[in-house]
Amino acid sequence: MIYKNLNVLDVINEKWLEHTDIEIKDGSILNMGKLSGVYEDFSYENCYMIPGLIDCHTHIFMAGDADTIGSVQSMNTTDYVLLAIKNLERHIKSGVTTIRDVGGINHYDIELKKHIKNGELLSPDLYAAGKIVTMTGGHGYFIGREADGETEVRKAVREQLKAGADLIKVISSGGVLTPGVDVNAYQFNIDELKAATEEAHKAGRKICTHCHSTQGIKNSVLAGIDSIEHATLLDREGAQMMAEAQTYMVPTLSAVDNIVKKGKDGGIPEFALKKGIDVYRKHLNSFRLALEYNIPIAMGTDAGTPLNYHGDSPREILLMVENGMGVLEAIKTSTINGAKLVGIDDKAGSISIGKNADLVIFKTNPEQQPETLLTPLQVIKRGRHIL
Known part of the structure; x- marks a missing residue:
């Protein structure tokens, strides 16, 4: 298939390649330029094409209910799996072709990967962390693996x-959604974080950490963690x-933004709303x-947290733009930067010959009208039309 005469975003060089044809074969980009051949498609002529989006921070077993903890604790296995399947579909229809799930339930995320790879589910590529690793009583303990001390971590x-985790997620500070923990307090000590990092890295895996607190951020950098969520x-x-x-930040602006802007009327528990307002x-x-210090940034939403719904990932891009980032740079955080953080920039994150044909097409230019990102005309996953 040859898609004819598109405006294609080169995210690496932050420029548009006008009047460009894209040839896709066997799920990959075979050629680019001025092309001709059989199966030419002019349906998207003069439209705008960007790489498939990458959301580096999701929770596919959470629905975005106001009372996240209460909801999670009331669900059974069937509930979790059916919810995750719906959430995965919402992501890909919004233009997200790759996600990291950074806090699963009972390794169901790892099991779902098998069905995704077999083509049984309509889904982005999924990189699963399995259970979060947290200290006893630490943030997220109700879905995580509690551990204390270097050896146990x-x-x-x-x-x-x-269990088959693609990456490791640890907890470096208190969190908004866990009752009785302080977001200003760090949790795992540096020796515990270093032990987790060493185990992840020697297995060839990335490690990320949930962290709000100032000292927890510094501890995480000193421990060599790859990204601070x-x-x-x-x-x-x-x-x-x-x-x-060069420690990545995954800002997840959507998480606190939704708590603060929707929480009072949305039914979010008072303790979570108060903490959210305090840190907003x-x-x-x-x-x-x-931005000032040129810290590498990758897009992540924390989708599944209160009133923060799966399928809304492009809104995170708009929030980054609203808070001082250029549009193309924000798209870059959501494509090639995300691919580098996940460790898949050899096959995803940019529109290049040999890479996966994971693409999103828009009717109008998203650089000039960023809200366009909310309404893709077509999503292409490995050459397959989704919409």
Whole structure:
């Protein structure tokens, strides 16, 4: 199939390639330029094509209910699996062709991967973390693997690797959604984080960490963790550390934004709403600090948290733009930057010969009208039309 005469975004060089043809064969991009041959498709002529989006922080077993903990604790296995299948479909129809799930339930995420690879589900590519690893009583303990001390943390990470995890998720600070924990307090100590990082890296896996607290961010950088999710209370010293170590930030602006803007009337528990309001402005300031220090950023939404729905990932791009990032740079965080963080930039994240044909087409130019990102004309996954 040859798609004729499109405007194609080169995310690496941040420029549009006008009047470009794209040839797809066996799910990959075979050729680009001025092409001719059989099976030419002019349906999307003069439209705008970008790489498939990558959401680096999702929770596919959560629905975005106001009371996330209560909802999770009331579900059974069938509920979890059916919900995840629906959420995966919502993601891909929104233009997201790859996701990381960074906090699954009972390794169901790892089991679902088998069905995705077999083509049985309408889904983005899924990179699954299995169970989060957290200290006893730490943030997310109700869905995680509790562990204390260097030795036990090593074992907990090894358990996730044994189960087939693609990456490891640890907890470095308190969180908004766990009652009784302080977002300002760090949780795992540096020796525990270093042990987790060593186990992940020697197995060839990336490691990410949930972290709000200022000290927790610094501990995570010192431990060699690959990405800090949220990084809500970043200060200048921490920003300098992240920039020098090239530690990724996955800001998840959507998470707190939805809690603050929808929470009062949306039924979010009072303890979570209060913590969300307390950190909201600090979170935005941390994001702007990351821009100032040129910290590498990859897009992630925290989809599944309160009133933060799967299928809304493009809104995270709009939030980044609203808070000071250029449109093309925001798209870059959601494509090639995400691919680099996941470790798949050899096959995804940009429109290049030899890479997967994971593509999104829009009627109008998303650089000029960013809201266009919310309404894709067509999503293509490995050469297959989704819409």
